[in-house]
Amino acid sequence: MSNGMLAGGKTLVTEEGERVTVGELFGSGGQGEVYRVSTARGDRAVKWYYPQLADARQRHILEGLIEKGWDDDRFLWPRSIVMDPDGKEPGFGYLMDVRPARFQDLPALFRRDPSVRDATMRTLVTVALHTVEAYRALHSKGIAYRDINWGNIFFDPRTGDVLVCDNDNAVVEGGTAGVAGTMDFMAPELVRGDRGAQPGTQTDLHSLAVLLFLLLMNEHPFNGALALRIHCMGEAAKRKLYGTDPVFVYDPADTRNRPVVGEQPTVIATWAALPPILRDLFVQTFTDGLRAPAKRVRETQWRDALSQVLDAITQCRRCGRQNLTQPDGAPPDCWKCSAPLQLPPRLELVTATGTTLRTRRGIRLDPSARVYAHHLDGDPDRHDFRAVVGEVTEHPKQRGRYGLTNRTQAVWTVRKEDGSVRDVEPGRTIALQPGLLLEFGGGVEAEVKE
Incomplete structure (x- = not known):
C-alpha cells in the first residue's frame, strides 16, 4: 500500500493510452503527492493533485507545458497527463522522470546534512551558475517559472549539476497560474499586491537573486537586524519585511537592516569573502531592482560574473581552503586562516x-x-x-x-x-x-x- 491518495498496484492511464502501475509514495507537497510508477519503459514518477486543485486551469497549464515537448535534462518536465481509467479517483496527475538519487535538496546545506558534505566552494558557485543557465533557458522559451524557491532546485554535491523540479506551475509569459510564488522569494510588488503586478520573468529575476544569495551567503538578503526584532514571523511581518519595507542587509544607503554582530556571523563572514563583481550585482538587484524591476540583474549578467569567479577560485597554500577572488583583482587574505593568498x-x-x-x-x-x-x-x-x-x-x-x-x-x-x-x-x-x-x-x- 502507498498510504497516500492512490493505492499501491493501482493502474492509471496516460492521455496516449499508456498504462502505468502505482508503486511507492515518494512524498507530498502543497499541491499533491508524488509516486513511483512502473511503465513499459521503466520506472517513472507521477504527481497526483489533491482533488480541490485538479481544476480546469491547472489542466490547461499542464497541456500547454506538455505541448512544448521540452527535452532539457536540467528539468523534470511534465510528459503526459494521467487519469484513473475506472473513474474511481477524481482528478488527474502527470507523468515525469524520476529524480536520480545523486541530487540533493538545497535546504540540506542549511541542515549540514551528511549527504552534502562533499560540496565545496567551487561546487556551490557551479550550482549557482547552472541554476542561472537553467532559468535563462526556460525564459528564452517565453516561459516564466513563477515560483523559484529553495524547494524546487536539487543539486549534485560532487559535480554541481542541478535539476529543476515542480515545473507544473510554469506558464507562458503573460498567462495566468494559480501559484504566485513563495513569499520569502517573491518580488516586493507581488508581496504588496500592487495593481497590475503579475508573476513573470521579471519577478523571476528577483526570486533568482534571492536564491543565489541564500546559496552563497547561507542567509536571506532581507534577514538582518530588522528581522531579528520580529518576535512572531507571521504573514503580516513577512509582508513588511519582503514587501512594504524591504531593506537589503548590505544596502549602501540604508544601514537599518545590517546583519547583527554575534548573531549572524556566517553572512558577515561570507559577504566579506565575496568578490566585488558579485557583491555589486546583489546590491544592484536588491536596491535599484526593488523599486524598478527593469533594473534587476539579468541571467546573462549573473552567468558571466559567476563564470569569471569560478575561473578565479584559488586554493590557499597554507590551509588548503578554496577562496573566491576578484577576476583581475589583487589577492585577498584567505577567509579561513587569514594568510595572504598567492595568486x-x-x-x-x-x-x-x-x-x-x-x-x-x-x-x-x-x-x-x-x-x-x-x-x-x-x-x-x-x-x-x-x-x-x-x-x-x-x-x-x-x-x-x-x-x-x-x-x-x-x-x-x-x-x-x-x-x-x-x-x-x-x-x-x-x-x-x-x-x-x-x-x-x-x-x-x-x-x-x-
Whole structure:
C-alpha cells in the first residue's frame, strides 16, 4: 500500500493510452503527492493533485507545458497527463522522470546534512551558475517559472549539476497560474499586491537573486537586524519585511537592516569573502531592482560574473581552503586562516567573434584548474564541465612545476618568449611560463600572464 491518495498496484492511464502501475509514495507537497510508477519503459514518477486543485486551469497549464515537448535534462518536465481509467479517483496527475538519487535538496546545506558534505566552494558557485543557465533557458522559451524557491532546485554535491523540479506551475509569459510564488522569494510588488503586478520573468529575476544569495551567503538578503526584532514571523511581518519595507542587509544607503554582530556571523563572514563583481550585482538587484524591476540583474549578467569567479577560485597554500577572488583583482587574505593568498599565473583567453577578437576571461592556473570547451566559446549557452580541453598537471619528477596538458584530439600551437614555435600533440604537456602564447584552433588564442 502507498498510504497516500492512490493505492499501491493501482493502474492509471496516460492521455496516449499508456498504462502505468502505482508503486511507492515518494512524498507530498502543497499541491499533491508524488509516486513511483512502473511503465513499459521503466520506472517513472507521477504527481497526483489533491482533488480541490485538479481544476480546469491547472489542466490547461499542464497541456500547454506538455505541448512544448521540452527535452532539457536540467528539468523534470511534465510528459503526459494521467487519469484513473475506472473513474474511481477524481482528478488527474502527470507523468515525469524520476529524480536520480545523486541530487540533493538545497535546504540540506542549511541542515549540514551528511549527504552534502562533499560540496565545496567551487561546487556551490557551479550550482549557482547552472541554476542561472537553467532559468535563462526556460525564459528564452517565453516561459516564466513563477515560483523559484529553495524547494524546487536539487543539486549534485560532487559535480554541481542541478535539476529543476515542480515545473507544473510554469506558464507562458503573460498567462495566468494559480501559484504566485513563495513569499520569502517573491518580488516586493507581488508581496504588496500592487495593481497590475503579475508573476513573470521579471519577478523571476528577483526570486533568482534571492536564491543565489541564500546559496552563497547561507542567509536571506532581507534577514538582518530588522528581522531579528520580529518576535512572531507571521504573514503580516513577512509582508513588511519582503514587501512594504524591504531593506537589503548590505544596502549602501540604508544601514537599518545590517546583519547583527554575534548573531549572524556566517553572512558577515561570507559577504566579506565575496568578490566585488558579485557583491555589486546583489546590491544592484536588491536596491535599484526593488523599486524598478527593469533594473534587476539579468541571467546573462549573473552567468558571466559567476563564470569569471569560478575561473578565479584559488586554493590557499597554507590551509588548503578554496577562496573566491576578484577576476583581475589583487589577492585577498584567505577567509579561513587569514594568510595572504598567492595568486597563480593567469591564462588570458581571446575568442574569435566574427572578424574581431575580444578577451573573454582569465583562468587562474591553480593546480586543479582546467580549460573547458565553453572557455573557447564567446557566448556559451551552457557551461559543460565534462568537455575538458586542457588540464593543469604537475611534472611527474619535479614537484611544484606545472604545465598545461592537451586533453583534446587536436594539435595546439605554442610560441615561447624567445620566439620559438612548437606543436603540442594530444596528451602532451607544455610548461607554464609567463609570456607563453597558445593557439587552440578556431581563432582562439591565449597567453600565460603573471
